[in-house]
Amino acid sequence: xxxxxxxxxxxxxxxxxxxxxxxxxxxxxxxxxxxxxxxxxxxxxxxxxxxxxxxxxxxxxxxxxxx
Amino acid sequence: xxxxxxxxxxxxxxxxxxxxxxxxxxxxxxxxxxxxxxxxxxxxxxxxxxxxxxxxxxxxxxxxxxxxxxxxxxxxxxxxxxxxxxxxxxxxxxxxxxxxxxxxxxxxxxxxxxxxxxxxxxxxxxxxxxxxxxxxxxxxxxxxxxxxxxxxxxxxxxxxxxxxxxxxxxxxxxxxxxxxxxxxxxxxxxxxxxxxxxxxxxxxxxxxxxxxxxxxxxxxxxxxxxxxxxxxxxxxxxxxxxxxxxxxxxxxxxxxxxxxxxxxxxxxxxxxxxxxxxxxxxxxxxxxxxxxxxxxxxxxxxxxxxxxxxxxxxxxxxxxxxxxxxxxxxxxxxxxxxxxxxxxxxxxxxxxxxxxxxxxxxxxxxxxxxxxxxxxxxxxxxxxxxxxxxxxxxxxxxxxxxxxxxxxxxxxxxxxxxxxxxxxxxxxxxxxxxxxxxxxxxxxxxxxxxxxxxxxxxxxxxxxxxxxxxxxxxxxxxxxxxxxxxxxxxxxxxxxxxxxxxxxxxxxxxxxxxxxxxxxxxxxxxxxxxxxxxxxxxxxxxxxxxxxxxxxxxxxxxxxxxxxxxxxxxxxxxxxxx
Numbered sequence: 001x002x003x004x005x006x007x008x009x010x011x012x013x014x015x016x017x018x019x020x021x022x023x024x025x026x027x028x029x030x031x032x033x034x035x036x037x038x039x040x041x042x043x044x045x046x047x048x049x050x051x052x053x054x055x056x057x058x059x060x061x062x063x064x065x066x067x
Numbered sequence: 068x069x070x071x072x073x074x075x076x077x078x079x080x081x082x083x084x085x086x087x088x089x090x091x092x093x094x095x096x097x098x099x100x101x102x103x104x105x106x107x108x109x110x111x112x113x114x115x116x117x118x119x120x121x122x123x124x125x126x127x128x129x130x131x132x133x134x135x136x137x138x139x140x141x142x143x144x145x146x147x148x149x150x151x152x153x154x155x156x157x158x159x160x161x162x163x164x165x166x167x168x169x170x171x172x173x174x175x176x177x178x179x180x181x182x183x184x185x186x187x188x189x190x191x192x193x194x195x196x197x198x199x200x201x202x203x204x205x206x207x208x209x210x211x212x213x214x215x216x217x218x219x220x221x222x223x224x225x226x227x228x229x230x231x232x233x234x235x236x237x238x239x240x241x242x243x244x245x246x247x248x249x250x251x252x253x254x255x256x257x258x259x260x261x262x263x264x265x266x267x268x269x270x271x272x273x274x275x276x277x278x279x280x281x282x283x284x285x286x287x288x289x290x291x292x293x294x295x296x297x298x299x300x301x302x303x304x305x306x307x308x309x310x311x312x313x314x315x316x317x318x319x320x321x322x323x324x325x326x327x328x329x330x331x332x333x334x335x336x337x338x339x340x341x342x343x344x345x346x347x348x349x350x351x352x353x354x355x356x357x358x359x360x361x362x363x364x365x366x367x368x369x370x371x372x373x374x375x376x377x378x379x380x381x382x383x384x385x386x387x388x389x390x391x392x393x394x395x396x397x398x399x400x401x402x403x404x405x406x407x408x409x410x411x412x413x414x415x416x417x418x419x420x421x422x423x424x425x426x427x428x429x430x431x432x433x434x435x436x437x438x439x440x441x442x443x444x445x446x447x448x449x450x451x452x453x454x455x456x457x458x459x460x461x462x463x464x465x466x467x468x469x470x471x472x473x474x475x476x477x478x479x480x481x482x483x484x485x486x487x488x489x490x491x492x493x494x495x496x497x498x499x500x501x502x503x504x505x506x507x508x509x510x511x512x513x514x515x516x517x518x519x520x521x522x523x524x525x526x527x528x529x530x531x532x533x534x535x536x537x538x539x540x541x542x543x544x545x546x547x548x549x550x551x552x553x554x555x556x557x558x559x560x561x562x563x564x565x566x567x568x569x570x571x572x573x574x575x576x577x578x579x580x581x582x583x584x585x586x587x588x589x590x591x592x593x594x595x596x597x598x599x600x601x602x603x604x605x606x607x608x609x610x611x612x613x614x615x616x617x618x619x620x621x622x623x624x625x626x627x628x629x630x631x632x633x634x635x636x637x638x639x640x641x642x643x644x645x
Contacts, residue, residue, distance in 0.1 A: 010272065014104075
């Protein structure tokens, strides 16, 4: 598979996209809290979970980008 | 273990759920996350088409996979969404005992595959497990194994498909036909285009998604419960028993635990017959390891897979245990749920997902479930295409076709396999009990096949006739015991050695007896028939093969070192949760 895109690049793109979307949703909810808050909503899981996914996704995207 | 080992009663009950109100309501961002996943898997299929032109590329992913990719794919092919939901439900009902299916029921077998069996599978360059049987025992054993496997695989794929559609209906309120056709068309496109490589790529993505989508539940749950020690106390107080958090201490007698199992059944039935049968001879998972780029990667792949498999209870069993503590209501059996409108055991994972996850995270969790289902289907279909093309079509129907002809056959039978699966899905919709029988049928072949493959690899004296008649006798023994208990439930006391035994114990002992029957008949017939010359067994049997030496630069690169470390952690975990 020389010259082909590696699976880790696809995984990175997916993580980065999902991480950005989820973190952005979490930030949006700070301004507009949902009508039905999930348990432990005050921990703002979407922000840090989405943020971690975005960072990991960015690392894999850059590290395994097609050259 | 596979779908075949998820508690059949729990699943069957799930299929009878009347849908009055969905558990989850998706927002726009959730829908976007699901849509991105579908776009990604289809793109991967189109992208990999150019790398799947020869039969070696299409069916074996070019044998270019690294140990990590093959290992993640190996464990991911088995990590279906129905399995996650089924075992989370079991954990809620039976406590931490359900962990046995991930630890004793997987880890020793995976390590055994990597250390002992993989060299023979890999060195003989077989394309499939039936292919190994052909080399070792001839066309009879190969034909029997290939036909059984191909038939059962497409049926299992259909059951997987229907399961997904039903879960989507119960959890999201989606239409059954919509889920069946969208998932089947997607799977058909990306497997037919990219072959095994495409299936493996998507399995790795699915593995990431399942962990990211499900890991937040135990993290948030442990925060809410106040840690593991508090969780144990809360469960003991709420359930009035400390048995829910002990792995082995309640298995001295069938009566002492809610599963009705005994440690001998767990160790010998589950740990040896079922687990080794599944993880070392089921081509669906073995195919992933055969795609490794060298022998060392092929040996490391199951060991890496074992490391990840050992962690799966954290995202499957722990949510079930947490639900015992944190949910403000009790979950009930399916029939009670249907009658009273309460939530059933089977809904525990979606309920925990909804409890902690709002928009965005919810979409990620649902995508993980969909990915799990589709990956299971793709695994079945790609294995079916390989066995059909190599071990049935190429072996018996058209032996001299060109390589491109076999690739075309592989692509076409991917579509045909998906269509048969769709047909099975609709068949199961109208007769849910079929699912139980198909799962039982699948289990009939696994344990005897282990006996046949093991003796073939480890004993030079095993003959063609011994292999064939042993496999046939073991399979017939499993079918006979199943029918005996099915027609006369009181026979369970003989099959499972106790009147207090329950269904899961029956599965374990039936596998053990069929394995032993296979081994005994194989040995007796082999001793009575003419053995093959040693020269013909090169690369197939221990003691008659020159397995290439692996040259690792450092001691810590050796597969045996990693396998030993996994084995130590496995023992320590069992002692901690004794």
